[in-house]
Amino acid sequence: MNTPHPLLSRPAGALNGLVAAPGDKSISHRALMFGALAVGETQIEGLLEGEDVIATARALRALGAGIERLGEGTWRVSGRGVGGLIEPGDVLDLGNSGTSARLLMGILATHPFTTLITGDASLRRRPMNRVMDPLMRIGAVFAPREGGRMPLAITGTAEPVPIEYTLPVPSAQVKSAILLAGLAAPGRTSVIEREPSRDHSERMLRHFGAEVTIEDLGDGRRLASVVGQPELRGAKVGVPGDISSAAFVVVAAAIVPGSRVTVRGVGVNPLRSGLIETLREMGANIALAGLREQGGEPVADITCIHAALKGVDVPAERAPRMIDEYPILAAAAACAEGTTRMHGLRELRVKESDRLAAIARGLAAAGVKIEEGEDWLAVHGTGAPPKGDVRIAVNLDHRIAMAFLVLGAASRKGISVDDAQPIETSFPGFAALMNGLGARIGESGPP
Ligand code: S3P
Numbered sequence: 001m002n003t004p005h006p007l008l009s010r011p012a013g014a015l016n017g018l019v020a021a022p023g024d025k026s027i028s029h030r031a032l033m034f035g036a037l038a039v040g041e042t043q044i045e046g047l048l049e050g051e052d053v054i055a056t057a058r059a060l061r062a063l064g065a066g067i068e069r070l071g072e073g074t075w076r077v078s079g080r081g082v083g084g085l086i087e088p089g090d091v092l093d094l095g096n097s098g099t100s101a102r103l104l105m106g107i108l109a110t111h112p113f114t115t116l117i118t119g120d121a122s123l124r125r126r127p128m129n130r131v132m133d134p135l136m137r138i139g140a141v142f143a144p145r146e147g148g149r150m151p152l153a154i155t156g157t158a159e160p161v162p163i164e165y166t167l168p169v170p171s172a173q174v175k176s177a178i179l180l181a182g183l184a185a186p187g188r189t190s191v192i193e194r195e196p197s198r199d200h201s202e203r204m205l206r207h208f209g210a211e212v213t214i215e216d217l218g219d220g221r222r223l224a225s226v227v228g229q230p231e232l233r234g235a236k237v238g239v240p241g242d243i244s245s246a247a248f249v250v251v252a253a254a255i256v257p258g259s260r261v262t263v264r265g266v267g268v269n270p271l272r273s274g275l276i277e278t279l280r281e282m283g284a285n286i287a288l289a290g291l292r293e294q295g296g297e298p299v300a301d302i303t304c305i306h307a308a309l310k311g312v313d314v315p316a317e318r319a320p321r322m323i324d325e326y327p328i329l330a331a332a333a334a335c336a337e338g339t340t341r342m343h344g345l346r347e348l349r350v351k352e353s354d355r356l357a358a359i360a361r362g363l364a365a366a367g368v369k370i371e372e373g374e375d376w377l378a379v380h381g382t383g384a385p386p387k388g389d390v391r392i393a394v395n396l397d398h399r400i401a402m403a404f405l406v407l408g409a410a411s412r413k414g415i416s417v418d419d420a421q422p423i424e425t426s427f428p429g430f431a432a433l434m435n436g437l438g439a440r441i442g443e444s445g446p447p
Pocket of ligand 1: 025026027099171173176198323324
């Protein structure tokens with residue numbers, strides 16, 4: 001286990017500059033996995049080299065795929081074809097990464113051997129029934145710990161059955177796991193979502209040559225299906241910048257007076273960009289320029305100039321399109337004038353930590369008035385900078401660490417986090433990048 005690394009974010013002056021966001025985490029995992037299931041070589045540019053994605057690379061290597069790092073962000077995958085992975089010789093440790101665990105479970109569901117998977121204390125607390133339930137219908141067999149938790153054993157089936165499955169919770173990970181399992185099944189495997197989640201798997205499966213159909217079923221419901229047993233062909237993938245990482249930089253510029261920051265090459269997939277919409281409703285000055293397409297995903301440069309923010313209501317229907325952005329939205333809300341009410345937050349309770357509790361506890365300790373419900377949060381901002389002067393318990397949650405470090409820059413007395421190490425899972429170099437813009441994040445000294 002890594003030793004905890006406390007960091008302190010002191011109040012900062014204006015943030016200024018132009019930066020590139022690290023590669024998109026969701027797309028990076030998928031590029032490696034789909035490459036491993038394709039025939040031939042996949043060349044990836046801009047891969048996120050964070051711990052979560054490295055966990056996926058390590059697991060795929062253990063399953064027999066050829067995975068090589070050619071240079072910074074440039075990786076080559078030599079695939080084994082759909083159903084072609086081999087039994088690993090040891091337990092696969094997926095660290096902190098829910099995406100690695102759940103998507104790999106989808107892949108392993110149709111490989112007829114037994115794999116043991118585990119992860120860190122955070123991942124071992126997270127619910128896996130949501131992904132095991134549909135995969136059992138396809139034919140996989142699981143032996144999890146009490147409550148459907150990891151470590152668990154998965155034995156894949158040699159005769160997968162195609163299914164049609166309606167997701168009980170909005171989850172791109174579960175949807176993707178089912179579609180990945182469906183790749184090996186004869187016929188069409190379909191997933192119905194009541195609230196559409198990120199569609200990177202659907203887009204990338206097409207890019208690798210699979211037949212994917214998307215249907216609008218009305219009332220916001222959406223069906224995604226894949227025709228099984230395709231020959232996936234290795235492809236070139238350019239990974240866009242991660243909007244969920246860019247979000248920390250954008251909000252920092254929005255809440256620190258005098259700031260003007262541009263983040264280049266950010267993926268602005270409509271199913272990921274709910275935060276931009278929300279910040280604009282709050283009065284943020286955000287411009288998207290140079291809209292272009294990269295590997296089937298829309299990409300733009302995002303500029304944010306500081307402006308006074310006001311509280312807004314964030315509807316539950318928007319949650320799947322900004323599910324990872326609530327910690328940093330809450331930091332923006334803490335600096336806004338008026339109340340920001342966020343609805344439909346149940347899923348935050350089962351992320352890398354109970355994020356709803358962590359946000360509420362942290363903001364209250366930093367001097368912000370909040371109310372917390374089972375699946376909602378109200379943040380009562382005054383328009384003045386929050387006091388800060390608190391040390392936040394990160395509990396292995398990268399986004400909690402980054403959100404409070406950003407808030408520290410806009411606070412009166414600074415905010416520290418007890419462990420910044422988890423930031424390495426998604427945003428290596430976060431503190432240095434922020435400091436390059438004018439933030440003052442550094443060693444915090446004894447608590
Ligand atoms: C992800 C889906 C989301 C998100 C996670 C990445 C993905 O999780 O929170 O960071 O890459 O599919 P859920 O599927 O649990 O909503």
